[in-house]
Amino acid sequence: MSQHIVLAGPAAETTRLVAYWILAIVAVAAAVGMILARRAVHCALMLAVVMLSLAVMYAMLGAVFLAFVQVIVYTGAVLMLFLFVLMIVGITTADSIIETIRGQRLWAAILGIALLVLLALVIGNAAIGSAAPNSAQFGNSNVTDLARLIFTKYVFPFELTSALLITAALGAMVLAHRERTSPKPTQRELAVQRIASGHPTPLPGPGTYAQHNAADMPALLPDGSQSRLSVSPVLAPAQPAEETPQPMLPSGAPASSGRNGAGHSGSGHNGAGQRSARQDGAGQDGQEAGDQW
Amino acid sequence: MVTPAHFIALAVILFVIGAVGVLVRRNAIVVFMCVELMLNACNLAFVAFARMHGGLDGQVIAFFVMVVAAAEVVVGLAILTSIFRARRSASVDDASLMKY
Numbered sequence: 528m529s530q531h532i533v534l535a536g537p538a539a540e541t542t543r544l545v546a547y548w549i550l551a552i553v554a555v556a557a558a559v560g561m562i563l564a565r566r567a568v569h570c571a572l573m574l575a576v577v578m579l580s581l582a583v584m585y586a587m588l589g590a591v592f593l594a595f596v597q598v599i600v601y602t603g604a605v606l607m608l609f610l611f612v613l614m615i616v617g618i619t620t621a622d623s624i625i626e627t628i629r630g631q632r633l634w635a636a637i638l639g640i641a642l643l644v645l646l647a648l649v650i651g652n653a654a655i656g657s658a659a660p661n662s663a664q665f666g667n668s669n670v671t672d673l674a675r676l677i678f679t680k681y682v683f684p685f686e687l688t689s690a691l692l693i694t695a696a697l698g699a700m701v702l703a704h705r706e707r708t709s710p711k712p713t714q715r716e717l718a719v720q721r722i723a724s725g726h727p728t729p730l731p732g733p734g735t736y737a738q739h740n741a742a743d744m745p746a747l748l749p750d751g752s753q754s755r756l757s758v759s760p761v762l763a764p765a766q767p768a769e770e771t772p773q774p775m776l777p778s779g780a781p782a783s784s785g786r787n788g789a790g791h792s793g794s795g796h797n798g799a800g801q802r803s804a805r806q807d808g809a810g811q812d813g814q815e816a817g818d819q820w
Numbered sequence: 821m822v823t824p825a826h827f828i829a830l831a832v833i834l835f836v837i838g839a840v841g842v843l844v845r846r847n848a849i850v851v852f853m854c855v856e857l858m859l860n861a862c863n864l865a866f867v868a869f870a871r872m873h874g875g876l877d878g879q880v881i882a883f884f885v886m887v888v889a890a891a892e893v894v895v896g897l898a899i900l901t902s903i904f905r906a907r908r909s910a911s912v913d914d915a916s917l918m919k920y
Contacts, residue, residue: 547822551830562841570850588871590879605893612897616910627913635843643836655825659874676876688887695891702898
């Protein structure tokens with residue numbers, strides 16, 4: 528059995544075994560994490576981990592071409608398409624954990640265990656042999672042998688896949704197309720609208736005169752107050768909670784970092800206002816997330 | 821000693837995890853991702869069987885599965901974006917207009 532898989536000696540066998548177990552544990556852990564992660568983006572990243580470890584496994588099994596296709600097509604194209612749609616649909620859409628169907632989780636777990644037992648019984652009873660003797664088609668000539676097979680024996684299914692891909696591309700364009708129900712505004716109408724809106728100039732940029740120039744940091748007006756217009760409304764409710772600085776002491780003295788010295792009362796108050804605003808934002812975010820969960 | 825049975829066992833585990841994910845999750849995009857996981861598990865089994873039999877037919881079939889999965893994802897995500905545009909939700913529970 529051992530002389531069949533690989534031409535190299537027992538050291539290579541141990542390497543393969545270690546590689547297999549590391550990849551298997553990583554893949555299963557990432558797959559479980561994909562089910563458990565609430566944010567869809569985390570799910571996508573976990574799926575990327577699974578796909579990359581499967582690509583290495585294809586290479587271990589001698590499927591050199593498929594290993595690269597897995598990385599380029601699956602991890603590169605399909606998963607990026609997932610992330611692209613996630614950005615359209617809303618990056619913050621967390622899955623609700625309130626069960627709408629009673630006992631859904633329980634039945635899903637029971638069905639999953641039943642399926643696992645069934646498949647394990649099938650696999651356990653099947654006579655899965657050892658790997659076939661090593662040949663060039665699992666190594667250097669993998670790509671040419673695959674190409675020969677695709678363009679001779681499987682040429683008709685191959686042509687069918689091209690029809691399928693064209694149909695899918697057309698279907699995606701038709702489905703994602705949005706009909707314009709109103710005429711497109713001309714440049715003149717846009718200019719009139721802009722002057723009439725009361726803000727003919729561009730909105731202020733975030734972070735101007737503030738402590739740092741992150742995109743979620745409101746700009747400071749000449750009197751030291753914050754400009755609400757400077758932060759995108761998409762970012763405003765979603766202030767990151769982990770960036771919340773330590774709260775100011777009640778006496779008004781800064782807790783640390785002499786950036787806002789006690790002498791500069793104006794900037795100190797301003798900093799406090801900014802911080803409390805950030806904390807409010809974080810609290811709102813937490814509450815919102817709690818509602819959604 | 822890594823045999824094809826190792827890879828097939830891993831494929832079974834990944835397939836079951838994907839199936840449970842399809843049953844449990846209600847965000848349609850995540851459901852799609854779980855379907856992708858199941859397809860990947862099938863591909864792993866195909867490649868392992870190809871290694872066992874010493875032929876490349878299993879790899880060709882895995883290649884076709886990848887093509888079909890790409891087409892499925894493109895159309896499915898286009899449907900999802902149009903549903904999201906119509907009702908501002910990506911949850912599979914909200915698309916229930918034809919239920920009653």
